[in-house]
Amino acid sequence: MKLLSGLAATLFALAIWQAIVSATGLPKFILPGPALVAETWWQNRWIIAEHTWVTAVEVIIGLACGTVLGVVTALQLANSRAARVLVQPMLVFTQALPVFALAPLLTLWLGYGLWSKVAMAVLIIYFPITSSFFDGLMRTPPGYLDLARTMQASRRAMLWHIRIPAALPSLASGMRLAAVYAPIGAVIGEWVGSSQGLGYLMLLANGRAKTDLMFAAMLTLGVFSILLDMVVRRATAGIAGEMR
Amino acid sequence: MTPAPDLTVRGSAAIGDALLFAPLTLTLAAGRWTCLLGGSGVGKTTILRLIAGLDTGAEFTGQIRASDGQSVRERVAYMAQDDLLLPRATVAQNVLLGARLRGEKPDLRRCDQLIERMRLQDHMAKKPGELSGGQRQRVALARTLMEDRPIVLLDEPFSALDARTRADMQDLAAEALQDRTVLLVTHDPGEAARLGQSIVVMTQNGITPCQPPHATAPRKVDDLETLETQGALLRLLREEAA
Numbered sequence: 397m398k399l400l401s402g403l404a405a406t407l408f409a410l411a412i413w414q415a416i417v418s419a420t421g422l423p424k425f426i427l428p429g430p431a432l433v434a435e436t437w438w439q440n441r442w443i444i445a446e447h448t449w450v451t452a453v454e455v456i457i458g459l460a461c462g463t464v465l466g467v468v469t470a471l472q473l474a475n476s477r478a479a480r481v482l483v484q485p486m487l488v489f490t491q492a493l494p495v496f497a498l499a500p501l502l503t504l505w506l507g508y509g510l511w512s513k514v515a516m517a518v519l520i521i522y523f524p525i526t527s528s529f530f531d532g533l534m535r536t537p538p539g540y541l542d543l544a545r546t547m548q549a550s551r552r553a554m555l556w557h558i559r560i561p562a563a564l565p566s567l568a569s570g571m572r573l574a575a576v577y578a579p580i581g582a583v584i585g586e587w588v589g590s591s592q593g594l595g596y597l598m599l600l601a602n603g604r605a606k607t608d609l610m611f612a613a614m615l616t617l618g619v620f621s622i623l624l625d626m627v628v629r630r631a632t633a634g635i636a637g638e639m640r
Numbered sequence: 641m642t643p644a645p646d647l648t649v650r651g652s653a654a655i656g657d658a659l660l661f662a663p664l665t666l667t668l669a670a671g672r673w674t675c676l677l678g679g680s681g682v683g684k685t686t687i688l689r690l691i692a693g694l695d696t697g698a699e700f701t702g703q704i705r706a707s708d709g710q711s712v713r714e715r716v717a718y719m720a721q722d723d724l725l726l727p728r729a730t731v732a733q734n735v736l737l738g739a740r741l742r743g744e745k746p747d748l749r750r751c752d753q754l755i756e757r758m759r760l761q762d763h764m765a766k767k768p769g770e771l772s773g774g775q776r777q778r779v780a781l782a783r784t785l786m787e788d789r790p791i792v793l794l795d796e797p798f799s800a801l802d803a804r805t806r807a808d809m810q811d812l813a814a815e816a817l818q819d820r821t822v823l824l825v826t827h828d829p830g831e832a833a834r835l836g837q838s839i840v841v842m843t844q845n846g847i848t849p850c851q852p853p854h855a856t857a858p859r860k861v862d863d864l865e866t867l868e869t870q871g872a873l874l875r876l877l878r879e880e881a882a
């Protein structure tokens with residue numbers, strides 16, 4: 397049923413796309429139709445696959461590093477008042493900076509390869525992960541904390557057995573946000589400077605007026621993002637149950 | 641476990657400049673059930689939390705002492721209105737929570753015995769989400785008993801249950817906590833009349849002791865004197881409110 401409705405929505409979108417192409421009669425280097433894009437995609441499938449692989453590696457490493465960093469930061473913040481006083485304003489400030497503006501700097505520092513893109517992805521997901529997990533850690537239902545106190549729990553035991561489990565659903569929602577943002581980060585990194593990846597391919601195709609190839613790369617990125625979102629949803633489903 | 645001591649709360653509490661309750665003396669007799677009744681907001685939960693050493697919104701002036709001179713807050717078990725079971729842990733793990741939090745070796749045999757006593761043996765491996773309200777409440781009671789503390793504080797623990805389950809839980813708790821110093825905060829005059837070996841009504845001006853029925857607690861639900869006491873307590877509560 398879900399598959400069927402997804403299929404219906406896809407067909408509907410394709411129909412609208414085709415209708416716009418037919419109605420406006422725009423040349424194919426401005427707006428290629430679905431059939432042409434599909435054909436181009438098939439002809440270039442190995443090239444696209446190669447670039448997709450590059451982007452996927454950047455995104456997955458970025459996601460992993462960003463999650464670990466975010467989780468560690470949130471735990472430190474939750475555990476120490478000093479960390480909250482010193483670090484929290486800094487976090488909020490860095491969040492106010494447009495991460496995109498940092499991309500050229502990252503490329504300068506980390507080079508054209510994998511790591512500048514990983515760093516972009518990490519930067520873009522670090523804050524959502526940190527803040528959602530931290531919020532979860534600070535919003536443990538007070539009754540549980542009282543119970544643990546009357547049981548003479550140490551701070552450490554309370555964190556480990558009560559607060560972290562209670563914060564897992566928040567972490568899960570942070571990770572879902574991260575799964576959506578991470579590909580954006582990687583692609584922006586690729587736009588600023590790279591010789592591989594879907595972002596690079598899009599830019600290249602655009603520069604050569606191969607709009608059909610650009611569309612093919614873009615749609616591949618979209619499909620990849622959806623798949624990633626599904627995987628992360630499934631992976632976090634087990635920890636997403638609320639504590640009431 | 642040390643033998644259950646007498647417990648005395650003597651003092652007053654204020655929230656900001658406003659007095660929450662005037663100086664009062666509440667004595668909990670060793671090894672007996674004291675039921676504390678009173679209108680909403682008079683400070684029943686506050687007293688209970690003060691005894692447990694938990695944060696309250698009020699500033700307390702006075703003292704809370706056990707007759708044997710030892711620390712109070714380290715010897716309480718606390719059962720709140722909400723069962724507060726960990727949703728990801730099984731029934732058995734929930735019952736063993738205290739040991740786990742203190743990093744002690746869990747007493748599995750005792751845990752099994754308690755679970756059996758609460759008639760939960762068929763549910764040991766289940767998660768709280770798979771249990772009924774009454775079953776969850778029994779897990780919470782088993783967890784409270786597992787702590788094996790001489791002083792037990794109960795804050796409206798059965799108020800969310802239907803009448804039948806509530807009566808069952810009252811019987812179970814009364815039997816299981818026989819020799820402890822118990823403070824039961826309740827809204828329900830019927831509950832106080834069934835369980836109280838001493839019954840007190842709290843108002844802003846202090847604490848009024850009431851005569852509990854003569855039968856041994858837990859009293860039968862249709863025991864005449866218990867029903868009379870229930871009526872008398874309700875009348876008293878309504879007069880206080882007026």
Ligand SMILES: Nc1ncnc2c1ncn2[C@@H]1O[C@H](COP(=O)(O)OP(=O)(O)OP(=O)(O)O)[C@@H](O)[C@H]1O
Nearest residue numbers: 655660679680681682683684685686687696697698
């Ligand atoms: N954390 C807090 N900060 C400020 N005021 C509080 C706080 N907790 C409770 N109060 C106030 O203290 C008063 C007594 O609260 P308490 O919870 O002890 O009442 P109670 O007798 O248990 O009432 P109920 O029967 O409704 O549970 C109330 O007026 C309440 O508004």
Ligand SMILES: [Mg+2]
Nearest residue numbers: 684685686795
């Ligand atoms: Mg209360």
